[in-house]
Each structure stands twice: as C-alpha cells, then as structure tokens.
Amino acid sequence: MLKPMAYYNFVISRRKDHMKKNLRIVSAAAALLAVAPIAATAMPVNADTTATATTTNTPTVNLSGAGSVSESKDTVNVTPSFTLTGAIGANGVVTTPATLQGTLEASLNGTTVSANVVDAAKRVNLTSQSGITPIYYNDGKQIINHLGDWNSKYNDVYVKAGNEYKMTLSGVGFSFGSANAYKKVTFNLPTNVTMSSDHGSLVGDGNTVTLDQFGNARELTFVVEHIKAYDATNNNNVSFYNTNSGMTETKGSYMTLAENGKLNVKTLLDNLTKQYRPVQIQDGKFNNVNLTTTVDDVKAELEEAGIKVDAAGDFEAPDTFTVTLNAKSDVNGKTASLPVVVTVPNGKSTVEPSVSKTVMHAAYYYDKNGKRVGTDVVPTYSSVNLVSDSSASNGLKTYTINGKSYYKIANEDKYIAAGNVTGTSRTLKHNAYVYKTSKKRANKVTLKKGSSVTTYGSAVKLANGKLYYRIGKTQYVKVANF
Incomplete structure (x- = not known):
C-alpha cells in the first residue's frame, strides 16, 4: 500500500506563454510554502500524521470557508490554508518582498495528506482580485514588469497590504492509498475555492473524481479567491475587550439562566459576543476584529465535552462549562482566543458522585x-x-x-x-507463602494450589531480585506460583 502523499505544481494566475512551472511530487507533510520572491522550504514530518502549516510571526489564513456539502465516507474535505503578506517599499525600492505561505490539505476516511513544496516556483503570476495588472515574479528574487521599479503611480503591480488576490494551484494530486482504489469520491470545497481538471475531463458533476488503482486523484486545478494581503509592518496583537468592565481579558466569565433546563447555542454565542468584543489597536484606538467562532464551532466544543446538542441547537445546560471565542485580524492576520467559563445557577450539576x-x-x-x-x-x-x-x-x-x-x-x-485499585483475580498453580519482604513471611498462612487470589497491578521486584505480585498492604506472593 502506498503511504499517503500529496503533490502539486504551484502557479498563481498563470499565463500560458510565460507562467508554467512543474514542481515535483512531495510526501505528505506539514508544509511551509513561500513564494514571490522568497524560496520555499520544506519541513518533512511523519507521513501518517495530520499536518498543518505554522508561521512564526503571522498566523495562517484558514480559508476553510462555509457552505460545504454534507460529509460522507466518500467525501474528500479540502482545506487550503495560506498567508499572504504585502511587499514593503521605500524610496523607489522594494525593501521587503511579498511572501505566501501555507498548505493545501485533503482528508478522506481518516487519512489526511498535505502538499509540501520543495522548491519555489521560478515564475509566478499573482492577479489582484479586483482585476488590476498581474504581478510577475522570476527566480524567487526579481520582480518582472514593464516598470521595473517601485512607483506610487503604478504600485498596484506589487502585492499590497489590504488588497485581495486570487491564485491558481495546478497539477495538484493526492494519494490516499490502494485501500481507496477506484473509489468515486466527492470533493468538499470551501465557498471561495473552485476545482477543475488540468485536462478538463477528470472532474465530474458535483466535483466528483474516480481514484485510480493506487487511490490517487491526479492533475487537478484549484482556484483560491479572496486572499487578503496582510500588513507585515503592523505587529499589533488581537485581544478581547470586556464591554462590562471596560478592560481587555485573557480569560472570560459569563453567567446565564437555563430556560426549562436548556440553553441554545446561537443565543449563547450572540450573548457572549455582546460582552466580549475582539479588538486590535490601530491609530491609537480599538478597532473591531472579525470573530471566527461559529455556531458549529461552539456545538463541536460542547459535544467534545460530552454535552449533546440537538438539531435545533438546544442542549441541557450543565451548571458550568467552557466556550472558546476565536478572532483573526484582517490587517495583519494576528489571532486571539478567549476561553469563557459559563456558569448556569439553575443548570444540571456536573459534580460526579x-x-x-x-x-x-x-x-x-x-x-x-x-x-x-x-x-x-x-x-x-x-x-x-x-x-x-x-x-x-x-x-x-x-x-x-x-x-x-x-x-x-x-x-x-x-x-x-x-x-x-480493585485488582485482578489469578489462580495459584502451586501452594504459596505470603511474604512481607523478600526474606520474611507476612504470616503463617499457606495459600493452596487452585485457589483464587486477587493481585494488584503489575509484578514488583523485591530485594532478592525475584518478581512478586502484591496481594495486600506489604503482602506479596511469588509470581512463579501462578
């Protein structure tokens, strides 16, 4: 069976005459993809584990989106996750080039693979979402365009912080192993992602693909839209502002009452976000930041804690539980999380007998x-x-x-x-003495062959180097007697 792996050629809004570059097949891994114009690096990990991309300064842009189709055992869930930072220019010179980092991840029946680019694309074309002039990069170092320098009149040809961009990933392939050979699968895509075949014939209606004899999906093209370029010069963090206390907090608390013993997920989330507002300092004041926590996220967290949520979003309220709020800045991609302890005075007691x-x-x-x-x-x-x-x-x-x-x-x-604690019952094969130490007997009792004795835990070695089972406080029987 082939181990899971993923590979793709990376091209951003390519032009047929100038913008084609084939990248090699790479193993399933945590990926760090950096292009335009910094060369990509690879960080291999165990191919049998789920891998996600991480960055040191700028959190990854998770473009999972919403509106996905219902998951089934034959559904491939695709999650592109990229971070784009704008170029920085001064005095007619690009002082810091634009960068793009991230992964394209796919999961099928518990197998998750992600693409890992070994070498950066030599030529890349990045198109502004608004249809402005394409931006060209060459050899991971030099910007190619008709201007050749930084100019405020034409600086849209550079990746600018705050602008949105569209990229195309072509030649994408996923290998899910021969256990999935010839299986017809449906690709579950975020709303900002579209999918097709490089040859126009492999992808069927509803984004269906039939895997080959090795469980591979080959030569696919993914277009990811609305990738906002972050401002690398802005290092301000995201925090949560308590509208009741007028202070930012790292841990939250909220009290509510259950109605007929129940709470509703959406209502709860609405109330929490009224009290806790994600913010980021900009121009000397707090600006609002996008809350990324959804109703489905809260539902999943509750169910992970063993709290069942029905189809209407209602759940039996325990007297205390935790809901985590998450936020991400559109300005620099910074993120923050706030665990909120919810107390329900009339909720069901969570104290276990x-x-x-x-x-x-x-x-x-x-x-x-x-x-x-x-x-x-x-x-x-x-x-x-x-x-x-x-x-x-x-x-x-x-x-x-x-x-x-x-x-x-x-x-x-x-x-x-x-x-x-309660031990394991074992049957004696020989008559046995009960010892207090390796040399002293605990009493004059002789345990008879065929009788059952409760032993606790694994065998222990006493001072004489022999193994004994503990059968009570400072009471031992030789393992050889069982």
Whole structure:
C-alpha cells in the first residue's frame, strides 16, 4: 500500500506563454510554502500524521470557508490554508518582498495528506482580485514588469497590504492509498475555492473524481479567491475587550439562566459576543476584529465535552462549562482566543458522585483515549476519589478504553487502570507463602494450589531480585506460583 502523499505544481494566475512551472511530487507533510520572491522550504514530518502549516510571526489564513456539502465516507474535505503578506517599499525600492505561505490539505476516511513544496516556483503570476495588472515574479528574487521599479503611480503591480488576490494551484494530486482504489469520491470545497481538471475531463458533476488503482486523484486545478494581503509592518496583537468592565481579558466569565433546563447555542454565542468584543489597536484606538467562532464551532466544543446538542441547537445546560471565542485580524492576520467559563445557577450539576478508594499499586494517569497524561503517579496506598456506581458490586463505575478497564478520577478528565485499585483475580498453580519482604513471611498462612487470589497491578521486584505480585498492604506472593 502506498503511504499517503500529496503533490502539486504551484502557479498563481498563470499565463500560458510565460507562467508554467512543474514542481515535483512531495510526501505528505506539514508544509511551509513561500513564494514571490522568497524560496520555499520544506519541513518533512511523519507521513501518517495530520499536518498543518505554522508561521512564526503571522498566523495562517484558514480559508476553510462555509457552505460545504454534507460529509460522507466518500467525501474528500479540502482545506487550503495560506498567508499572504504585502511587499514593503521605500524610496523607489522594494525593501521587503511579498511572501505566501501555507498548505493545501485533503482528508478522506481518516487519512489526511498535505502538499509540501520543495522548491519555489521560478515564475509566478499573482492577479489582484479586483482585476488590476498581474504581478510577475522570476527566480524567487526579481520582480518582472514593464516598470521595473517601485512607483506610487503604478504600485498596484506589487502585492499590497489590504488588497485581495486570487491564485491558481495546478497539477495538484493526492494519494490516499490502494485501500481507496477506484473509489468515486466527492470533493468538499470551501465557498471561495473552485476545482477543475488540468485536462478538463477528470472532474465530474458535483466535483466528483474516480481514484485510480493506487487511490490517487491526479492533475487537478484549484482556484483560491479572496486572499487578503496582510500588513507585515503592523505587529499589533488581537485581544478581547470586556464591554462590562471596560478592560481587555485573557480569560472570560459569563453567567446565564437555563430556560426549562436548556440553553441554545446561537443565543449563547450572540450573548457572549455582546460582552466580549475582539479588538486590535490601530491609530491609537480599538478597532473591531472579525470573530471566527461559529455556531458549529461552539456545538463541536460542547459535544467534545460530552454535552449533546440537538438539531435545533438546544442542549441541557450543565451548571458550568467552557466556550472558546476565536478572532483573526484582517490587517495583519494576528489571532486571539478567549476561553469563557459559563456558569448556569439553575443548570444540571456536573459534580460526579464519588467514593474514596485506596490505590494498591502505583498508578499512572490516562486520558479518555487511553493515553498517558503527564508523568505524575498516584502513589501506592494513597486514597483517590473515583466516580461511583451504586449498582456495581465494588461501588465503582468502570470505563472500558481500548479493551481495558479503568476508573475515572471524580470531576477530572483522568483515569487509572482498574487493576491498580480493585485488582485482578489469578489462580495459584502451586501452594504459596505470603511474604512481607523478600526474606520474611507476612504470616503463617499457606495459600493452596487452585485457589483464587486477587493481585494488584503489575509484578514488583523485591530485594532478592525475584518478581512478586502484591496481594495486600506489604503482602506479596511469588509470581512463579501462578
């Protein structure tokens, strides 16, 4: 099976006589695409992971858009993500060239691939969205046009901060692996993106494409519109202004009451944005910044927290939860996030019923996916509050994660292995003594062959170098007896 990869030729509004450049196939990766006129660099990563582009100073422009088609198992979700900064000129000279960075990412059935350009395009044509003169770049260094210098009368031929531009990505190909061979897929595009075939015959109605025997979609063209050029000279950050307190904040709080036990996502978001306004200082005053958080974003965050939202956007209100507001500046692309803790006095209590239990074997913390959380360890014989279940014989609610049993720390997103608390029943193959240390017996009891003994956690090595199972406080039985 071919590993996922992506490749494309990068051309911005090319002209057939002058603007064609073939770029090599590149592996799936986090991408850093820089053109016009700075050469692109590649930062390869594990091809089996989802990769996104990042930049040091200017956040990536996420052009995912809205109005996408319904997702299905045969839907390819396309996300172009680019940052364009305008050229900076002074005294008739371009002091800082324009740059374009970003990726073209596609996902199908859990497989995500993104294009990574190894070499910058030698010749690039960038057209203003308003139809102004095209801008040419050559060899990643020199601007080619009929003027040849920076001139205020004709400076529209340069990438200008604040202007919008359109680019064309041609020769795009995605490989989703032979498991998707010959599958007919539908490309789910943002509203500012259109798609066609380089040969005019591979893309069917509704942006459908039939993958080849290797699961490849080949020779596609994507046109991305309304890419605004950011102002590289503006370094002002985005913040959230609390209209109640008259101050900017990094953490928010909001209180509301549930109606018939429920809240509505849209109403909640509207109220939050009335209290918290994203702003950016410009010309000595706060200017409004676009809020990028949508109703769907809030719904997804709630459902990630285990709060179910119905088709009408209503949900049963817990007494406390968090909604994150995000914003992005149109001026310089700066972003900001504000987590808002929402309290609902008449909401459903989120305090989990719990019972104190003794941890019989040192235990690691895990998340809901069974992955280790940090390096902290719950010490042996310490007490922890675990989520209780009165119907269970041991009084604890058991969570099965990846086929293994865990108990949850009450009111925290942490889990510990069940065997470290309630133990595992094992059958003795030999008569066995119970030891206090490697040399001293804990008592005069002899455990009989065939009897069941509860052991806690994994085996431990005592001073004599032999392995023992803990069966109680300072009580051990040799592993060899099981």
